[in-house]
Amino acid sequence: MADATSTAPGAPDEGESRRDFLLIATSTVGATGAALAAWPLIDQMNPSADTLALSSIEVDLSAVKEGQSITVVWRKKPVFIRHRSKAEIETAQAVKLEDLADPETDKDRVKKPEWLVMVGICTHLGCIPLGQKDNQPKGEFGGWFCPCHGSHYDTSGRIRKGPAPKNLPVPPYNFVKNNIIKIG
């Protein structure tokens, strides 16, 4: 009913009046404005431009001999780079997918079979697994072993035993030259 009395401002007995409309419209605009104004206050906590500028690195692999591992820092995180031996590659490729908690073929985890590149952070609770050096335990599957809660990773960095749910993640990288990779 839209006669003159019911649309008058503040008409008491009608559900919808001009005043209701104005109130809702104003509140909506105000709430939208407040939400937009809040975004910079939230976004400021995200990584800043100078942090992002350090987000990719180049690594020269020529000095890493077969059977050796190096650890490089990428985005403040350790990245394991292993020059795998023939035996390690074969062991990794021979594993059946149904034996894996996080099924992934070895082929999908490498660009070149002899080079395994992955973020060296245990997928359980963030510790750094052992196995980069010859004198460190490598776990039951000859790869890496996390000392915090006993997760075992194989020679492809896949989780085989222990509480960790996922394989060690492979960061985005590519070979810019034969012996140089760019991570990130």
Place this chain on the structure above:
Amino acid sequence: MTKPTWNNSVVKWIDDRLPIFSFMHEETVEYPTPKNLNYWWNFGSLAGIVLVIMIITGIILAMHYTPHVDMAFASTERIDRDVNYGWLIRDIHMNGASIFFLVVYIHIFRGMYYGSYKAPRELLWMLGVLILLAMMATAFMGYVLPWGQMSFWGATVITNLFSAIPLVGDAILSWLWGGFAVDNPTLNRFFSLHYLLPFVIFGLVFLHLWALHVGKSNNPLGIDVKEPGDTIPFHPYYTAKDAFGLGVLLIVYASFVFFSPDFFGEPDNYIEANALVTPAQIVPEWYLLPYYAILRAFTDDFIVYQVISIGGFLFSAKLAGVIAMFGSILLLLVLPWLDTSPVRSASFRPVYKLFFWLFIIDCIVLGYIGAKPAHEPFTWIGQIATTYYFFHFLVLLPVLGKLEKPLAVPDSISAAVTKSST
């Protein structure tokens, strides 16, 4: 005042045990407010909102700032350049200081014009003066944090004021500095206190509001509320009016932030602090300029100084300047007793109204002189303006209250409103 009935059962459960909802309803919704408040009454709530904006942006800036002499300047630049929206947040905070003082000064002058400091609101007024003092300390220490040239030399000049204190001045100075000059310990403690003081201000604001809600708002007529018809509920009438004022303020504020963020700043502060080179002229931020002018007015040949110190016998001009500068603000604490007139509003005090505007002009002149180099003719203009500042409070206000014949004051707010509408 009726206790509201709460329909929501959770709200009711809480309110029966801790009547926080009833309290909020009473103090922010029903709160009876004189129905004749004009737009000058917006500035109290505006100041409160700016305080909240300053605290929020300040907490964020502290997440990115490093209070160390080697990194403070660089971390400030990083906020401007690299942190997501850091430029925006810093510009809001930087200009917020100016907006805060602008709003608070208008709020104070409104109180002076309408006699809001008079009984029963003396304590309310005095709490306000304490807020102003805390704001000045906070603003000064905040200005030091970017560690530019103005930061460093401003800190040096202001802390050196304490060296004017006889006997223990130098000991106090090295205590303030934590060393033999403004240095890393000074920067660290300034950062700590700059973070603390806004929360002290917040507490003072709470007391200020508490005192306000006991005596209730003054109004442009300066007469007491006599009947319920003199008031209207705070919500929606004054929430709407304050919201409109806030919109206007935010437009002004945003204009500076987005179009001229360094309008109030000094270019020298974008040069990193250097303890061996003083900038050509040290100028405080605009809101401190009048006090700076008072400080500098006291030279050996200033006639007022010669008289009060008996020819320089009692104390040095340097000490006199420092005392006068702090005194110019502390005087406000006793303003309720310096003004002897029983009538509050300048609307009914024709002579006071004239002197009120003269006082405003005097404050502006002092601010102008504070920004000028210390030589003639600025020195003597500053000395006259300083003399007038103290004359206004110490001589004019007490005497004027006795001599002035006020106009007839209306019987009630309602009577005045009805009369003016017919």
